[in-house]
Amino acid sequence: MTSRYRVEYALKSHRRDEFIEWIKGLLAVPFVLHADIENYDKGFTEHYTSLENYDFYVETQESVIAAECRKRYSEIFADVEKLVDHTIFMDEINERNPTKVAVSRLRKLVPSVGRFFTALPLKEAFDIEDERRCISKRRLVSPSFNDVRVILNTAQVLALTRIYKDHRKIGSKLKLVTFDGDVTLYEDGKSLTENDAVVKRLITLLSMDLFVSVVTAAGYPGESGIAKYYERLKGLIDAINSKDCILTSTQKQNLLVMGGESNYLFRYDNATKNFKFVDAKEWHLPIMLRWDNNKIIHIMQTIYKHLVHLQARFQLQETTSIVRKERSIGIIPNPGCKILREHLEEMVLSCSNKLHESITCDDIKVCAFNGGSDVWVDIGDKSLGVEALQKYLCQDQTINHICPILKSESLHIGDQFASLGANDYKARLSACTVWIANPRETVAILDDLIGHLL
Numbered sequence: 001m002t003s004r005y006r007v008e009y010a011l012k013s014h015r016r017d018e019f020i021e022w023i024k025g026l027l028a029v030p031f032v033l034h035a036d037i038e039n040y041d042k043g044f045t046e047h048y049t050s051l052e053n054y055d056f057y058v059e060t061q062e063s064v065i066a067a068e069c070r071k072r073y074s075e076i077f078a079d080v081e082k083l084v085d086h087t088i089f090m091d092e093i094n095e096r097n098p099t100k101v102a103v104s105r106l107r108k109l110v111p112s113v114g115r116f117f118t119a120l121p122l123k124e125a126f127d128i129e130d131e132r133r134c135i136s137k138r139r140l141v142s143p144s145f146n147d148v149r150v151i152l153n154t155a156q157v158l159a160l161t162r163i164y165k166d167h168r169k170i171g172s173k174l175k176l177v178t179f180d181g182d183v184t185l186y187e188d189g190k191s192l193t194e195n196d197a198v199v200k201r202l203i204t205l206l207s208m209d210l211f212v213s214v215v216t217a218a219g220y221p222g223e224s225g226i227a228k229y230y231e232r233l234k235g236l237i238d239a240i241n242s243k244d245c246i247l248t249s250t251q252k253q254n255l256l257v258m259g260g261e262s263n264y265l266f267r268y269d270n271a272t273k274n275f276k277f278v279d280a281k282e283w284h285l286p287i288m289l290r291w292d293n294n295k296i297i298h299i300m301q302t303i304y305k306h307l308v309h310l311q312a313r314f315q316l317q318e319t320t321s322i323v324r325k326e327r328s329i330g331i332i333p334n335p336g337c338k339i340l341r342e343h344l345e346e347m348v349l350s351c352s353n354k355l356h357e358s359i360t361c362d363d364i365k366v367c368a369f370n371g372g373s374d375v376w377v378d379i380g381d382k383s384l385g386v387e388a389l390q391k392y393l394c395q396d397q398t399i400n401h402i403c404p405i406l407k408s409e410s411l412h413i414g415d416q417f418a419s420l421g422a423n424d425y426k427a428r429l430s431a432c433t434v435w436i437a438n439p440r441e442t443v444a445i446l447d448d449l450i451g452h453l454l
Contacts, residue, residue, distance in 0.1 A: 027073055062139075073135065086106065089104075119159055121158045154448065176211045176389060177412075178413070179213070179414070184439065185233075192234060201443060203239060203245070204446075219259045249270045261380045262382065262388055288380070291363065296379055299379065303377045307375075319339070320334060328378040330375055331347065344370045365379070382430075386427055414433070415436055
């Protein structure tokens with residue numbers, strides 16, 4: 001049974017994706033009009049109640065209704081697919097003629113919708129997921145947020161794999177796959193073990209000469225970060241270092257970690273068989289090199305004072321600690337304690353407001369997010385982290401054949417894509433994205449991706 005708390009929480013505007021909610025609303029119409037067996041054939045109940053083949057008739061009717069619902073749902077996804085295609089077309093026109101911006105039909109209907117870097121074969125994706133999830137066979141539960149989210153994920157994978165297979169024709173292919181850490185590759189606060197199912201999938205991606213990177217909020221600077229990231233990704237590193245690993249030396253070096261959203265870069269090193277810290281001067285984007293360190297210190301100090309204020313407001317002095325790092329600051333629960341989800345939401349929204357109202361540092365990107373059990377404010381964000389990887393990887397003169405790495409050739413997989421207080425959301429500005437809910441879904445989407453690529 002769904003609790004009142006979960007219902008109210010799901011209705012919060014900052015926890016909803018308007019594009020998914022809009023599609024869900026479109027699908028609700030055929031569900032209401034066509035999914036009710038009692039109204040499908042008027043009067044059939046009185047007609048067939050006394051017949052011996054009543055159960056057979058109902059079963060037949062259900063299959064007929066399921067086929068009708070599937071047809072109606074499929075038509076809706078085909079229409080949305082056309083709207084996405086039109087939006088991509090309009091964006092390309094606007095890029096060529098920025099003085100006269102035209103708004104696509106989809107953006108008029110869903111103003112918050114972002115950029116699409118590839119077409120989305122939504123009709124085909126729906127057909128695939130309907131076979132798996134039996135969406136059109138449901139009579140009492142309409143197509144849900146998660147149904148639409150998974151269909152969008154599948155459509156994105158289909159689009160990227162088509163690009164990969166047809167790259168000789170269109171000159172583009174999937175080159176970079178990035179992942180969030182907690183709740184995406186491993187459970188919150190845990191680490192990768194060699195037996196985790198995702199490890200084999202990551203090695204398969206590397207074996208296909210794809211760049212693979214973890215882009216995580218966990219930030220550990222300098223040489224001290226090597227041990228920390230090894231601890232979180234131990235299962236993967238140990239598998240790469242094992243005698244029976246299929247990867248070449250070059251493929252192993254295609255594994256990277258971008259820590260602190262976009263603050264610290266590490267790359268696998270064959271000599272040490274571990275990560276190697278990459279100096280910021282080698283990969284920082286021009287905008288990041290221009291950041292004034294005094295402004296960063298000011299931001300950190302302002303947020304520190306605000307977190308102290310919030311800690312006192314919610315009487316959390318005994319149960320939480322405020323952690324200050326070089327380019328991030330957060331409030332975390334003490335051992336054995338827990339911060340209420342409502343308090344986490346209040347704090348992340350309050351910090352976001354504080355950043356917008358009190359800090360006039362437009363050139364410095366700042367990210368405030370709810371980590372599930374804590375709240376953090378980081379300098380930078382994942383859009384910069386992914387973009388910095390795209391640029392850094394093309395500095396190697398021996399791999400010019402893959403450069404540049406475009407946004408349409410990059411995929412970010414993460415669990416936090418709500419519009420506010422979620423740090424994967426910004427990655428949408430720099431790459432195609434897939435929104436998963438747990439590490440099991442990551443394994444499933446990678447199986448689809450690899451299955452279509454091979």
